[in-house]
Amino acid sequence: MVTGPAPAVEARTVLAVRYAETDMMGVVHHAVYPVWFEVGRTDLMLALGLPYTQIEARGYYLMLSGLSVEYRRAAKYGDSVTILTRAAQVRSRTITFSYAVYRAEELLATGETRHIATDHAYRPARLPDDVQAALSVGTR
Template sequence: MTATDPGATVPETRSALRVRYAETDAMGVAHHATYPVWFEVGRTDLMHALGLPYTEVEARGYFLMLSGLNVEYRRAARYDDLLTLVTRVGNVRSRTLTFSYEVRRGDELLATGETRHIATDKTYRPARLPDDVVARLSGRS
């Protein structure tokens, strides 16, 4: 199943972020390594919004291990900018899922990204996610 199946609503959250001084370089520009950290904030917020905190996923015996990361930088975020991080669930399958991200300053798109994850059990072997977890992530719950 994918989050774009007929009848499914693509889950989305918007997280407010303010660029902290520690996240910038000497020019006051947000360092490129900060964006994946922001993406984690978005994933955490989205999982909570779905009523599926990551702690619950782990308690049920699963990890959502990062298997891929992509960031496309368009414009610089600067110290003290107020940003909006839009996070969406992308493709959802029984063992894999993707999240997509937009980093915005007002209406201006600063960066886009995607993370890909594989579900594993506690021994790090690929595992099939329970149907109710797939349904929530797919926007069908």
């Protein structure tokens, strides 16, 4: 039997677009996508066995240091959207998460968030080896 690298861990989050997330045209407002990214990231962390509450209890924050979104198609009120989230890059002090938002098979948006690990005094900190290893599963 031939084995290759383990498949990347990817969280799949399904959300219904709520009226409050739309503008007067019934289109999801651009500021909603980073909120959806956070929902996807939280789901991924749970899937990896790393809920944020545990990371913070161990003395770390994962502070946002960068955000990008590429909008391709409009999501609208009543749509069901799926956010695919994975850890794209893991380093000792930084993590990059990638996101893709779909309506059925139609790609609506892609994005990334970059995070720096800090201690509770907001000083950059090296993530523990077990946290790095669990997050790195998502990059394979």
